[in-house]
Amino acid sequence: MENFSRDTTGLEVVETLKDQVAGKTFVITGPSKDSLAAEAAFSLASASSPPAQIILLGRTLSKIQPVIDRITEANASIKTTFVNLDLSNLNTVRNCAAEIAKLTSRVDVLINSAGIMALENFQTSADGFEMQLAACHIGHFLLTGLLLPLLKAAPAARVVTLTSMGYESSDFLFDDYNFSEGKTYNRWLAYGQAKTANVMFTTELARRASAQGLDLKAYVVHPGVILSSGIMKELDMESLMKALEETKAEYAKQGIEYVPETPKSIEQGCATMLVASLANELSSHNGAFLRDSQIFAEEEQKPWVKDAEKARKLWELSEGWVGEKFL
Template structure:
C-alpha cells in the first residue's frame, strides 16, 4: 500500500484515499479523548472529501464531548452523534445498536477500536465473563452482528477490528476461557486470549459475510493512548519479556517495537478502513499499514476451525445469530 510504514500518519492515509472517505457513515467504538478511536475520527474529519456522519460509541459523554467539539472545529460539515455503550455489557450493546438503527439505515465502516489491557485483578463483566474477553471481543462481536443489516446496506461495507501482537501470548482457551473463575487468572494471558479472539472473529466474519470486508489490525505500541491505565510501564516490559522468551523458544527473533504517536497509531486502522485493494483480502491481519503474510501469523490465530468454534460459542453467549 503506497509507501506506508511504521511512521505513516492517519492524516497521510486519509489524504491519499479521500475519495474513499467522501460521504461515508462511520461508526467508531472507544473514541474517548486521547484514544486511537478519537485520532482516527480527527483524521477522517480532515479529509479533503469528508465523511457525512461519524458515530462515536463510548461509555462516557464527558470523555467524548471534547472529541466531538474538536471534530466540529476541524470540519463543521461533519455530523457527529454520540451513543452510549458499555461493551462489557450485553444489555448495553443491545441498547446501543437499537439507538443506531433508529437514526441511520446504513453504516459504511464500523471500526471496533475500544479495548482494555492487562486488568490486574480478576474481574467479571455484568454477564459473568472475564472482563477483557467481554470488552474486547464479546461486545464487539454482538455489536457487529446486530449492525450487519446496516452494514449490508452499504455498497462497500467494512469492519475493522483492533487487536495487538499481544495475541502471540496465548491461543484461545476454549477449555478455560474464564480462568477457573479466577483461580488461574493471569492478566497478560487474559489480554492475549482476548486479542486472539479479535483475530478469529475477523477470520470467521470474512467467511460468513463475504459482502463485508473484515480486517484486523495491530496499531503498534501507542503509550499516549491510555494503554497503561490498568498497568504500568514496568509490567508492560515484563509482558514483552514473556513474549520474547516464547519466541526465542521457537527459534524466532523478538524485537520490542518502537512506540508510535497517536497519529501513527491510527494509520493502520485507516488503511484497513479505506484502501480499495484490501477488499480482495478480507480476513487479513495488518501491521504498520501492510498486510502480514498468513505464514507469519501464529497458527492459533488463523485456525479456521477455532474461528468457527469461537463464533458459535459467542453466538451462545450473547443469544444472537446473524440474520442474513
C-alpha cells in the same frame, strides 16, 4: 499498498484516500480523548472530502465530548453523535445498536477499537465473562451482529477490528476461557486470548460474508505500540517491563531472539486502522490481518489464528454467549 508505511499518519491516509471517505457514515467504538479511535475520527474529519456522519460509541460522554468538539472544529458540516455503549454489558450493546438504527439507515464502516488491557485482578462483566474477553471480543461480536442490517445496506461496507501482537501470548482457551472463575487468572494470557479472539472473529466474519455473497469486508489490525494512547497509560511501567521479560523468556524457549517493537506516535498508530477502513486494494483480501499499514504476511502469524475450525468454533460459542445467531 499505496506508499504507506509504519511511519504513515492517519491524516496522510485519509488525504490519499479521500474519495473513499467522502459522504460515508463511520461508527467507532472507544473514542475517548487520547485514544487511537479518537485520533482516527479526527483524521477522518480533517479530510478534504469529509464523511457525512461519525457516530462515536463509549461509556462516558464527558470523555468523548472533547473529541466531538475537535471534530466540529475541523468540519462543522459532519454530523457527529455520541451513543452510550458499555461493551461489558450486553444489554447496553443492544440498546446502543437500536439507537444507531435511529440515527442512520446505513453504516459504511464500523471500527471496533475499544478495549482494555492486562487487568491486574480477575474481573467479570455484567454477564459473567472475564472482563478483557467481554470488552474486547464478546461486546463487539454482538454489536457487529446487530449492525449487520445497516452494514448490508451500504455498498462495500467494512468492519475493522483492533487486535494486538499481544495475541501471540495465548491461543483461545476453549476449555477454560474464564480462568476457572479467576483461580488460574493471568492478566497477559487473558489479554492474549481476547486479542486472539479479535483475529478469529474477523476471519470467520469474512468467510461467512463471502459465503453468502455479501458486499461486506472484514479486517483486523495491529496498530503498533503506542505509549501515549489511553489504554497504555493505565499500565504501570513495572507491569510492562515484567511482561517484556516474560515474553523474552518465552521466545528464548523457542530459540528465538525477541526484539521489541519500536513505539509509534498516536498519529501513526491510527493509520493502519484507516488503511483497513478505506483502501480499495484490500477488497480482494477479505479477512486480512494488517500491520504497519500493510497486509501482515500469513506465514508470520501464529498457527492458531490461521485455524479455520477454531474460528468457526469461536463464532458458534459467541452466538451461544449472546443468545443470537448471525450470518
